[in-house]
Amino acid sequence: MKLVFGALSLIAIGILLLIVVQEMPTFGSPDSPVHNEVPTRYLEHSVEETGALNAVTAIITDYRAFDTLGEVTVLLTAIAAMVAILRC
């Protein structure tokens, strides 16, 4: 019974995901929603606004610096948890 229920729910989720994939734009198509004004702004103005030639670094440590602070916090939490477990 459990097995049948698991298989049925897996099939239902799979059909749902396939329907979603049908709606996605094809890879590299120019009218995909990711090609809006945001990457253009980053590529054209990142050098004068941040002074960094590397656009990726400009994004992760200037435009998205608060997100990077979250990543640093994740590392700190991971180490704290591991030390707490292994040092008792």
Added chain:
Amino acid sequence: MRDLIVRVIARFIIPFIQVYGLYIVLYGHVSPGGGFAGGTVMASSLILYVMAFGARSEKRRLPEWVARSIESAGAVFFVAIGLVSLFQGTTFLANQAAGFPMGIPGRVFSAGAIFLLTFGIGMKVFSTMITLFTHLIEEEEKEGTG
């Protein structure tokens, strides 16, 4: 594991790996790289040291309190840079608006806060990798399976 060839080669190659990692961290805003990649490369040199010479010898070179201090200092440094912009009257972690010296794009000492933030991330990732690795390998040696 304690092979003579591995030890001799490791002794030669570790300084080069560390310099390369530091280069990736410091040139993160000019060329491809950055704090995460450079910190990992620097930590990989110490992982190689542990593999070649054992965890106990590594403990003498880099005591645990040093690694722990680098760990916390990286995070505190990152937040402190953000607070500097806050005290300048702009938003948290603002770069150009907070009056950081921008320099000429393409030079090493340019881009204001990005240079410092990348350095902080590099410190953080380096100590995270090395603390994780030494703690886990210590546990294995304690159990006597390593």
